[in-house]
Amino acid sequence: xxPIVTLFWPAETPVQTTxxxxxxxxGNAVAAPADLVVRYNGIEFHLCCDGCDDRFIAxxxxxxxxxxxxxxxxxxxxxxxxxxxxxxxxxxxATRLHKGILYAFESAESAxxxxxxxxxxxxxxxxxxxxxxxxxxxxxNPALASGFADHAGVRFYFCCAGCETDFxxxxxxxxxxxxxxxxxxKLVASVSVDAKGGxxxxxxxxxxxxxxxxxxxxxxxxxxxxxxxxxxxxxxxAARFRAxxxxxxxPRLSLGIERNGGQEGPSDWPKINQDLGGFFSKSDxxxxxxxxxxxxxxxxxxxxxxxxxxxxxDRLSTPKGQAVFLTMAKDVQxxxxxxxxxxxxxxxxxxxxxxxxxxxxxxxxxxxxxxxDGDYTHLLFTHLGPKFSTSLILARTKxxxxxxxxxx
Numbered sequence: 001x002x003p004i005v006t007l008f009w010p011a012e013t014p015v016q017t018t019x020x021x022x023x024x025x026x027g028n029a030v031a032a033p034a035d036l037v038v039r040y041n042g043i044e045f046h047l048c049c050d051g052c053d054d055r056f057i058a059x060x061x062x063x064x065x066x067x068x069x070x071x072x073x074x075x076x077x078x079x080x081x082x083x084x085x086x087x088x089x090x091x092x093x094a095t096r097l098h099k100g101i102l103y104a105f106e107s108a109e110s111a112x113x114x115x116x117x118x119x120x121x122x123x124x125x126x127x128x129x130x131x132x133x134x135x136x137x138x139x140x141n142p143a144l145a146s147g148f149a150d151h152a153g154v155r156f157y158f159c160c161a162g163c164e165t166d167f168x169x170x171x172x173x174x175x176x177x178x179x180x181x182x183x184x185x186k187l188v189a190s191v192s193v194d195a196k197g198g199x200x201x202x203x204x205x206x207x208x209x210x211x212x213x214x215x216x217x218x219x220x221x222x223x224x225x226x227x228x229x230x231x232x233x234x235x236x237x238a239a240r241f242r243a244x245x246x247x248x249x250x251p252r253l254s255l256g257i258e259r260n261g262g263q264e265g266p267s268d269w270p271k272i273n274q275d276l277g278g279f280f281s282k283s284d285x286x287x288x289x290x291x292x293x294x295x296x297x298x299x300x301x302x303x304x305x306x307x308x309x310x311x312x313x314d315r316l317s318t319p320k321g322q323a324v325f326l327t328m329a330k331d332v333q334x335x336x337x338x339x340x341x342x343x344x345x346x347x348x349x350x351x352x353x354x355x356x357x358x359x360x361x362x363x364x365x366x367x368x369x370x371x372x373d374g375d376y377t378h379l380l381f382t383h384l385g386p387k388f389s390t391s392l393i394l395a396r397t398k399x400x401x402x403x404x405x406x407x408x
Contacts, residue, residue, distance in 0.1 A: 023048035024067045024074040024100075025055050041123045042142060042155060043075040043101055068100030076102045081121050082110035084147045084164060091224070098122055125155035130181055132159035133174040134166045137304065146252075154180045160298045161252070223387065223407025224248050226256075232316070232393055232401030237261050239315040244292065252296040257289045260315045290322060305330035316395060317373040321348025325355075336361035344374060 021030045028048040036047035040060050047053045056063050067074045080087045081103055089095055092104035094111035098118045105111040114121050131138045132145075137159040139145055145157035147164050151171040156178065158164050167174050226246045234240055238261050246256030294310040305328040313322045324347070329340035338359040345352050353374025360368045369380040376396040383390050387408075393401035 020073065021046050021076070022067070022072040022074055023052055024063045025052040027067070027072075039078075039142060040075075041126055041128075042079060042148060043077050043123060044143070045075045064100065070100065071097070072100065073097055073102045074100040077104065077123065078143055079148050080104065080106045080110055081123075082113050084149050086146055125150045125153060127154045127180040127182060129154055129156040129175065129178040131178055132157065132163055133171075133178045134163040135159050136178075151175050154178075161250075225408040226254065226405065227408075228403060228405035230391075230393070230401060230403035232395045232399055234316065234395055234399045234401075236315065236319070238319065242314060246292070246294070253294070255291070255293045258292050258313060259289050260313065316378070317375050318346055318348070321346055323347070329359075 022028060023030050024045050024047075026048050030046040030048050036049070036053045038045045038047060038053055038056055038060075045056065047056060064074065076089055078087075079085060080092075083106055085106060087104045087106050089102055089104040093107050094105045096103045096105070096111060096114055096118070098114075099122065101122065103114065103122070105114065128142070129139065133156045139157040139159065142148070142157050145159065146161045147158050149156055149158075149164055149167055149171065152175065154175065156167065156175060158167070224247070226244075226248075228242075228244045230242045232240055241261035242258060244256055244258040246254040248254050290313040292310070292312045294308065297307040297309055298304070308327040308329075309325070310327075311322055311324050312318075317323075323344050325342050325344045327340055327342040329338050331338050340357060340359070342355040343352055344355055355371060355373045357369065357371030362368055365384050367382050367384060369382070371378050378396065379394040381392045388406045389404070391403040391405075393403060395401055
């Protein structure tokens with residue numbers, strides 16, 4: 001299997017909003033992403049020039065109170081204040097501007113609840129937990145958290161989906177051992193630099209099927225729709241052509257379909273309405289479409305790797321059936337390299353393989369990827385764009401191919 005490398009802007013890109021932002025200090029219009037960003041109480045403030053950030057940090061409430069009297073947006077809250085889940089304004093079902101802060105909502109129902117008591121539901125914590133209260137994972141950047149909850153005047157951020165459920169059962173117990181600090185942080189934002197050393201961070205999503213990779217934006221899948229097309233000059237007809245279409249169901253979960261090239265002769269795979277299990281375990285290239293999915297269980301954090309679970313049917317190394325994979329990836333500190341290791345289970349052969357490889361950034365617009373998928377070694381060289389990428393492929397180290405991918 002050899003999906004295309006699909007890369008987008010990095011995890012530190014600030015939240016986008018459809019409203020123009022103004023600097024809370026000077027009142028000047030600020031384009032997002034800005035060069036100066038301050039995060040305070042779960043809100044991102046974009047500053048217009050050097051010095052504004054230091055002045056804002058020295059007296060944030062003073063500037064917020066003064067600026068919020070107008071009708072301009074001076075900051076963007078990074079979470080749905082009702083559900084506590086991470087949400088970007090560009091993907092929200094509804095937004096509200098309240099005292100200068102733009103709030104985004106996952107649903108119209110959340111917006112309605114907010115409208116009933118905006119003062120009570122707006123930002124109300126000025127101290128933040130320094131780690132996830134459930135998993136104890138350090139949270140140095142709230143923009144990478146999956147969600148938040150307030151307890152006893154402290155805002156706690158969760159490292160991954162599911163932690164909020166456990167926390168709700170015993171908030172006092174879970175928060176007892178978590179340190180709290182003033183909720184203000186300054187960072188220098190850039191469309192090509194992340195907060196850990198000035199390089200783009202590759203997150204393999206399909207290392208179990210030859211190394212498709214994506215970059216998360218703010219720890220999320222950046223595009224609502226992602227599509228790819230690939231052709232490789234391999235002898236097997238089923239593996240030559242591949243097309244995929246994915247939809248982002250949640251910020252870290254995408255589900256989709258794929259179509260591979262057909263076989264030369266008649267197929268022996270069962271019909272889906274006759275034998276559902278056999279359809280998924282024996283299907284070959286003549287199957288019109290098969291499901292695929294990718295779940296970013298957690299992005300990379302300090303000493304912990306990114307973890308990805310998925311299912312795919314790419315025919316380059318899975319001639320029949322589908323592959324279920326679990327992938328871990330970890331950046332090499334101060335180097336443009338991201339090694340990854342995967343466990344891949346084939347529904348057809350019933351065996352487990354252990355693909356491995358590495359992504360290497362070449363400058364700011366190219367990446368080289370090498371992977372052994374358990375049977376073959378593949379090489380990819382990809383030119384990156386913000387929403388579009390093109391890959392030259394050397395499958396099994398001898399068959400040339402080309403792939404393109406784009407996000408909407």
